Amino acid sequence: KVALFITSGFSLSALSSCTSPQSTLAGAGLEASQVEHLFWIMLVGAVVIWFITIGLSIYATKVRPGRHSEKTGTRLIVWGGAVFPTVVLTALLVYGLALMPEFRAEADGPMIAVSGERFWFRVAYDVEGEPGVVKSLPPGGVESANEIWLPVGRRTELLLGSPDVVHSFWVPSIAGKMDMIPGRVNRLVVEPTKEGVFNGVCTEFCGDAHGQMGFRVIVVSEEAYAAYVEAQNKPADVTSGPGHDAFMQNGCDACHAVRGTEANGAVGPDLTHLGSRLTIAAGLLENTPENVAEFIRATEHVKQGVEMPSYGILPDEEIIAIAAWLEQLK
């Protein structure tokens, strides 16, 4: 009884998370929905088999112990122990394999490159041609970070890579997992079926901040997607002021690019339209001027293991000015 109580407690808590933006049980993409379907079939099958096995065990040991012939026992082993599992497992294997061609179908949407960095995601829209093998991102493209916009109902091709260590790309509600491996490009075709905001995570241990390496997937209509990429392609709208000056004077431009200004660093995330993003620090914090300032002031404290050093030595009014400027970049 205690075991049953604990088990049902676990099941309830697992099912209660169904509506979360990071649930595998709330399919919002073709691949995730198929996997979810397969999961439910296997779960129901497992429950039925569990009851049959336990029922037979109780029957044989408690209800009618020692009343069966050796022949009955042998028959049970052959049919229950060999024939039944072979048939069930073969059926599941065939069903699972039959799903594969659907996942492999050609893309008919845009091509987006996503590179796993330590510890964030570099995203480039409208990339063209074959990506280089060593550099994980193809040349060109409209760069952003930690946020992947996708058009609903289209099969978008994601080119996944990494410049140094292995990461893994997973959006539980939509598709994945797929490793992001240095020196090669893995292709993942995703087909989101519902509009909304979903969580993605890195699922391969990649260093100290692995646990805080996430992103958002924003699924919108095709028109909204096109408008988004066009807006991201534009240079920054505010290219002067105290925040801009403090950003340049303190060397932030050595690592970050803000298109339309002289900042063209390629080490950290492109900040050209930071103000338009939902989160900062790879999905860790809500995007507010206070959080941006806190991230600059106490980087290592906010996100342990992050590559960017803390800039707490700067006067606070400079930090606040930089945060205010970045938030203006919509």
Ligand code: CUA
């Ligand atoms: Cu990147 Cu774990």
